[in-house]
Amino acid sequence: MMQTSATAERDAPSVRQQAVLDAVLGLMVEDGEQLTMDAVARRASCSKETLYKWFGDRDGLLTATVRWQASRVHAGSDAAHVLDGATLRERLQDFAVTWLEVITGPTSVALNRIAIAHAGSRKSNLGGIVLANGRFAIGERVKPVLEAGRAAGLLAFADSEAAFRTFFGLVGRDIQIRLLLGETLDFDGAEIRRDAGRAVEQFLALYGRATTDPNHHV
Amino acid sequence: MMQTSATAERDAPSVRQQAVLDAVLGLMVEDGEQLTMDAVARRASCSKETLYKWFGDRDGLLTATVRWQASRVHAGSDAAHVLDGATLRERLQDFAVTWLEVITGPTSVALNRIAIAHAGSRKSNLGGIVLANGRFAIGERVKPVLEAGRAAGLLAFADSEAAFRTFFGLVGRDIQIRLLLGETLDFDGAEIRRDAGRAVEQFLALYGRATTDPNHHV
DNA sequence: CGCGTACCGTACGGTACGGTACGCCATTCG
DNA sequence: CGAATGGCGTACCGTACCGTACGGTACGCG
Secondary structure (H helix, E strand, O other): OOOOOOOOOOOOOOHHHHHHHHHHHHHHHHOHHHOOHHHHHHHHOOOHHHHHHHHOOHHHHHHHHHHHHHHHHOOOOOOOOOOOHHHHHHHHHHHHHHHHHHHHOHHHHHHHHHHHHHHOOOOOOHHHHHHHHOHHHHHHHHHHHHHHHHHOOOEOOOOHHHHHHHHHHHHHOOHHHHHHOOOOOOOOHHHHHHHHHHHHHHHHHHHEOOOOOOOOOO | OOOOOOOOOOOOOOHHHHHHHHHHHHHHHHOHHHOOHHHHHHHHOOOHHHHHHHHOOHHHHHHHHHHHHHHHHOOOOOOOOOOOHHHHHHHHHHHHHHHHHHHHOHHHHHHHHHHHHHHOOOOOOHHHHHHHHOHHHHHHHHHHHHHHHHHOOOEOOOOHHHHHHHHHHHHHOOHHHHHHOOOOOOOOHHHHHHHHHHHHHHHHHHHEOOOOOOOOOO
């Protein structure tokens, strides 16, 4: 018995399959309750049998969807090993803005809701995937910047993981849990930038050595 | 047709009803998946008919359970309007420890999972109840302390809500989302106290005016 | 003693949903 | 042009679970 496409395992989804996964995301965002296989098939204009052939079962479909969404977030590889104070501040600000934009987006909220609901049971750890591509992915990207900042004498900390976690807390605060619990906070870009700026300033106040260069404007 | 007990609405649950709600909590913690009315009836040694008579429907039972758990958390009313640096630090430390103990507890994790899963749909906002008794309740208790600290010249901030949210972020960081997503972090009391202490120090570093009294030991 | 009340245990109906089977059409390839 | 393949639509099955109905029992009260 050859599986026509073992997409459920690891392969990148085909274009048609991506359309299906986008349909799943759409349904998640609209109403996480009626995320049924029939609804997905209807929305994606495909048959349920195809869904099962491609993704195995419902969990496989959800897992593929989470992976698909995760694969979109990755972007912007990093360079610039030499840091001055302004650049460090700028990089941190970028991370904070990006992170806030992600977690306040309806897709992230819906996806995290599904993953958290699933985390109660044991099978198919969506939570692990979301964590790996969210919290941990951003951590692995921020920590080198922090360490570069330390190497440049701009930051002082012993444990980069601990430093990142503080940064994480200063940026996110109570926003994610409030959104997940159903509160409707509306963030425009200006608000996010303001929040991110405050978080970066606070982080630098806690961990900055030279209080960043004095001739820093705006 | 008189309802024998309109408990579903607002009254405090009877002792027998509390036992039922504790059974629900037990099932939530053990395995949020099989939280079925049959399972609750079996666990609580009562009939399903009684469940429906007392709580109306499944959502009513869940809502009553969330309220019941929420009613337990409230404790320790506050006094001490005059603050010195050591007392302020101690109060904040207490709040941080209490909060960390709550959110890392299995009951809180299970309850938040249920509420978040429910927050996707519209009906019966468990999320609102959890927010009101968790995030917002602790906020309303911390803010007066912060304001007293400001009145005593120990803290400097414009918006007590914003100051509290920073405190919240410094204390919780990524802990809650990681737990909700299924990661198994084990915190003992020592770890929690260490974390709380770090958060308080960082908060005071950001918002403290006089760096708290110099002859503060321990 | 007999009756009502409250509750337990359980069986049942209705329904929603995951998963499967099958008929049909379109495209492609020999 | 005929056959095969892939996929859509749909009907169908089994099951899980919500909500209800019903029989049986213990207890209080006239």
